[in-house]
Amino acid sequence: MKSILPVLTVIAAILLFWVVCVPPMNMHLVADQAQRDELVVTPETPAARQEVSGAGLALRNTHLIPLAYTFVRPRLPSPHQVAGEMYKTIIGQKITSKRSLVYHGWVTLAPTLLGFLIGTSLGILLAVGIVYSRVMDKSVMPWAIVSQTIPILALAPMIIVVLGSMGIQGLFPKSIIAAYLSFFPVVVGMVKGLRSPDAMQLDLLRTYNASKSQGFWALRLPASAPYLFASLKIGISASLVGTIVAELPTGARAGFGARMLVGDQYGQPLVSWAALFAAALTAAALVGLFSVIERITLKRMGMAAT
Amino acid sequence: MPTVAELAAKQLAPASRAAAATSAVITARNLDLTFQTNDGPVHALKDVNLDINKGDFVSFIGPSGCGKTTFLRCIAGLETPTAGDIAVNGMTPDEARRARAYGYVFQAAGLYPWRTIGGNIRLPLEIMGFDKAEQTKRVERVLDLVDLNGFDRKYPWQLSGGMQQRASIARALAFDADILLMDEPFGALDEIVRDHLNEQLLKLWARTEKTIGFVTHSIPEAVYLSTKIVVMSPRPGRISDVIDSPLPRERPLEIRDSPEFIEIAHRVRDGLRAGHSDDV
Ligand SMILES: Nc1ncnc2c1ncn2[C@@H]1O[C@H](COP(=O)(O)OP(=O)(O)OP(=O)(O)O)[C@@H](O)[C@H]1O
Ligand SMILES: [Mg+2]
Numbered sequence: 263m264k265s266i267l268p269v270l271t272v273i274a275a276i277l278l279f280w281v282v283c284v285p286p287m288n289m290h291l292v293a294d295q296a297q298r299d300e301l302v303v304t305p306e307t308p309a310a311r312q313e314v315s316g317a318g319l320a321l322r323n324t325h326l327i328p329l330a331y332t333f334v335r336p337r338l339p340s341p342h343q344v345a346g347e348m349y350k351t352i353i354g355q356k357i358t359s360k361r362s363l364v365y366h367g368w369v370t371l372a373p374t375l376l377g378f379l380i381g382t383s384l385g386i387l388l389a390v391g392i393v394y395s396r397v398m399d400k401s402v403m404p405w406a407i408v409s410q411t412i413p414i415l416a417l418a419p420m421i422i423v424v425l426g427s428m429g430i431q432g433l434f435p436k437s438i439i440a441a442y443l444s445f446f447p448v449v450v451g452m453v454k455g456l457r458s459p460d461a462m463q464l465d466l467l468r469t470y471n472a473s474k475s476q477g478f479w480a481l482r483l484p485a486s487a488p489y490l491f492a493s494l495k496i497g498i499s500a501s502l503v504g505t506i507v508a509e510l511p512t513g514a515r516a517g518f519g520a521r522m523l524v525g526d527q528y529g530q531p532l533v534s535w536a537a538l539f540a541a542a543l544t545a546a547a548l549v550g551l552f553s554v555i556e557r558i559t560l561k562r563m564g565m566a567a568t
Numbered sequence: 569m570p571t572v573a574e575l576a577a578k579q580l581a582p583a584s585r586a587a588a589a590t591s592a593v594i595t596a597r598n599l600d601l602t603f604q605t606n607d608g609p610v611h612a613l614k615d616v617n618l619d620i621n622k623g624d625f626v627s628f629i630g631p632s633g634c635g636k637t638t639f640l641r642c643i644a645g646l647e648t649p650t651a652g653d654i655a656v657n658g659m660t661p662d663e664a665r666r667a668r669a670y671g672y673v674f675q676a677a678g679l680y681p682w683r684t685i686g687g688n689i690r691l692p693l694e695i696m697g698f699d700k701a702e703q704t705k706r707v708e709r710v711l712d713l714v715d716l717n718g719f720d721r722k723y724p725w726q727l728s729g730g731m732q733q734r735a736s737i738a739r740a741l742a743f744d745a746d747i748l749l750m751d752e753p754f755g756a757l758d759e760i761v762r763d764h765l766n767e768q769l770l771k772l773w774a775r776t777e778k779t780i781g782f783v784t785h786s787i788p789e790a791v792y793l794s795t796k797i798v799v800m801s802p803r804p805g806r807i808s809d810v811i812d813s814p815l816p817r818e819r820p821l822e823i824r825d826s827p828e829f830i831e832i833a834h835r836v837r838d839g840l841r842a843g844h845s846d847d848v
Contacts, residue, residue, distance in 0.1 A: 462674050465646055469672040470743075471665055472695045480691060484682050564681035564723050 280341055285330040286316030287338035292330045293319060301326070339535050347532040348539060360516070363540050369517040370505050371544065373433045377440020378501040382494065384441065385448025392449070393456040393482070394474065403453075410446050414439065414504065419511040436517075440504035444497035451493030455486025488565055491556035498548045506541060518544075593747060593779045594620040594643055599652035601638060611804035612638045613649070618798065618807060622746075625773055625780045627790035628798045629836060635805025636783045640749050643781060644672055656747070668696060670747035671740030675755050677732040679724040679739075685711075686720030689739045696743055710738040713772050730761040734768075741776070749781045754789070763821060766792055770819055787840075791815075791832045792824055799839035809839035 293303045293311055304322050305311055311319060320327055331340040339347075348363065355362035388406065391398040418439050425435040459481050467477045509519025518541040525534030560566045599616035602609045612635045620626050628636040641647040642654055645661030656664035664670065671692075679688045686707050693703045711717055714734040724732055733753055740748060754762045766789060773780055784790050790797050791813070799809040813832060815823065823829055 462676060462678055466672070466674065466678060467695070468646060469644060469665065469670070470692045470695045471668055476695050480695065481680070484680070487682075562682075564725055 277341060280338075284336070284338055284340045285320040285327045288330040288333050288336045289316045289319040289323070289326070291335070291337065292326050292333055293323060295333070296323075296326055296329065335529055336531060339532055343532055344535045344539060347536040351536055352540070363521070363536060366516055366518055366521050366537065367540060367544060370502070370509065370519065370541070373436035373508075374440050374498075374501045374505045374548075376433065377437035377442075377504060378444050378498050380437060381441035381444030381501060382448050382497060385445040385493070385497070386452055386490075388445070388449050389452030389456060390478070392453050394478075403449075406446055406449050409442070414443060414507055417442075418504075418508050422508060422511070436505045436508040439508040440501035443500040443504035447493045447496040447500065448490070451489040451496075452486055455489030456482045458489065459485045484563065487563060488560060491552065491560070495549050495552045495556070498552060499545045502541065502545050502548065591621045592619040593622045593624075593657060594618070594781070595653075595655045596639075596642075597653040599639075599642065599649050599654055601635075601642065601647065601649045613642070614804035614806045616652070616805075616807055618810070620779060620781065620796070622779055623777055624796050625794050626782065626796045626798060627794040628781070628783045628800060629785065629787065629790045630800030630805075630808075630840065631802055632785075633805075634800040634802035636800060637751055638805065639800075640751050640781055640783055644670060644749055668743060669745055670749050671743065671745045673733075673737050673740045673748070673750040673753045675752045677724070677729075677736040679732055679735060681724055684721050684723055685716065685727065685735050688724070688735060689720070689742050692739060692743050698743075706742050706744075710741045713741060713775070714738045715768060730757050730765060733757065734765065737769075737772075741772075745778075747779045747781070751783045752785065753782075755785065762786075762789070767821060769793065774817065787833050787836050788824060790836060791829055792819065792821075797832070797836055799836055801840075801842070808842060809835070811835055811839075 290311060294308060297303050297306075297308075303311075303326070305314065314322070320330070330336070332343070336343070351361060351363040355364075357364040357368075359365060388398075388402055392402055393399075421438055421442075422435045425431070425438070456478075463481060463485075464477070467481060472480070505517070506519040506522075509517040510523055514520040518537045521537035522534045522541075525531055525537065557566070596616050596618045599613055600611075601613040602611050616635075616639060628639065630636055638647055642649050643656060643661060645656075645663075645665035654661055657667070657669050659667065659669070679685070680691070683691065689707045689710060690703050693706060698706070707720055708717075711720055714737050716731060716734055716738065719727065719731070719735070724735070727735065733756075737750075737753065740750075754765055757765065770793060782790075782793060784793075795813050795817070797809075797811040797813065798807055799811070800806065801808040811832060814828060815832070
């Protein structure tokens with residue numbers, strides 16, 4: 263609860279910055295339109311206006327500033343326009359409609375969750391291998407790191423195209439990209455977590471003559487829980503980013519990524535912005551969900567972070 | 569490729585086995601241990617000879633770095649000596665460890681926070697494959713031994729440091745090994761709690777008739793608890809004196825004011841001084 267005030271302060275600051283930016287960003291478009299509507303505009307010719315910055319134009323045409331906030335096809339929409347568009351497409355549509363953001367959200371969320379599941383499982387398996395096998399420790403980790411240095415924007419279309427040519431389409435290729443981005447934080451976190459028990463705790467198990475698998479289930483795995491949760495929170499948002507990236511270059515018709523692109527290509531910036539914010543809210547909700555599970559689990563395990 | 573010394577040691581083994589059968593539970597002969605570190609070799613144990621008999625309470629005392637922990641870990645098979653022989657119950661320490669011949673109590677309680685006290689004590693029992701009913705019975709019994717009845721459902725963070733240490737002793741007792749090795753188990757506790765736990769430990773030792781190896785920095789603690797006090801000195805770590813205590817097994821706390829007690833304490837102190845004289 264203590265964090266509420268700082269969070270609200272930051273949100274207010276961002277909103278203020280946004281609101282201040284709206285008139286200069288849109289002023290050239292607004293001025294052109296105003297001239298067509300036979301309002302007074304200075305300077306009078308579009309060519310002359312091009313010489314003036316957005317901010318300068320706004321200051322010389324203060325009477326047009328209110329129009330900048332309600333412009334139909336703005337370069338930068340105002341907050342209430344985005345909120346209105348989101349309301350219209352989230353609450354105001356049947357969720358089965360192609361115009362509903364809930365529908366598009368599910369199209370993105372499903373591969374995100376599947377990819378996250380694949381990535382997390384793979385990450386945990388690799389981490390166990392790395393911790394228990396010297397060979398894997400030496401061989402897998404460098405490749406895992408290299409895999410993350412390849413720009414996903416370059417890789418995603420290739421994966422989609424290759425899988426597409428093999429007849430695999432829809433949910434699965436997107437999940438692969440999502441898994442590709444989410445396995446890495448899980449590997450790193452789980453390796454650290456599985457190695458977190460100190461020498462004394464490992465010695466204690468040796469005095470019981472415990473087997474490796476007993477040591478894994480009784481000590482290493484539970485001890486890794488705090489690290490796993492930290493990784494899961496990074497992994498789930500990485501999955502969402504991966505899925506959206508996978509939707510961008512492939513002519514996808516549905517999903518947050520597709521909406522962002524469609525809005526851009528068909529001059530409907532509000533559609534892009536609404537999809538952008540819906541995606542951000544989805545990521546926040548997913549991370550928030552994992553935070554809650556983390557808090558409850560770690561508290562029950564007596565490992566609550568203080 | 570075994571060296572000549574190792575072959576000789578193998579030949580000697582049956583003899584030490586026979587000795588173990590009579591009374592010595594732990595025997596160390598010419599034990600040497602050198603750690604290879606980045607700053608060069610550290611001679612942690614040099615020519616250590618010791619017999620620990622069944623039912624003994626042996627304390628190891630000496631300045632920091634004299635190899636007390638290292639010796640205890642050698643007995644436990646957690647460290648391998650560079651030379652010499654050590655036998656536990658007539659076996660090598662590693663065999664003894666596999667046979668679960670001892671319980672080991674570390675300086676920190678090291679309870680798993682995600683397990684209850686009962687769950688922590690059950691840990692070795694689960695690993696060793698005791699059945700559920702037997703586990704429950706044993707948990708109850710050792711909780712009684714360390715005077716923690718009714719705490720089995722509590723979590724470690726709900727207990728004081730002293731109680732946690734008692735729980736860790738209970739955990740080491742749960743599988744009922746004949747030998748109990750303790751490395752400064754009460755080092756982090758205050759004097760009053762310590763006195764209390766010492767008294768309890770003596771009672772527990774009398775009730776269970778275990779052989780106990782106990783590392784400490786405190787002279788009164790060593791004298792109060794032990795039937796045999798091993799004084800060690802550093803660089804290289806070696807035994808400088810072994811004192812067989814004339815005190816009776818039954819020891820009220822007041823015994824610490826008796827002349828015999830004070831005399832032994834003096835001898836221990838002299839032994840510690842002698843070990844120090846060369847580098848003060
Ligand atoms: N794993 C190790 N690697 C290298 N050197 C070690 C190792 N363990 C102990 N030593 C060294 O061996 C010597 C004896 O250490 P040990 O821990 O047995 O002393 P100690 O008597 O238990 O001391 P303290 O009273 O401080 O616990 C020390 O010089 C120590 O630095
Ligand atoms: Mg020590």
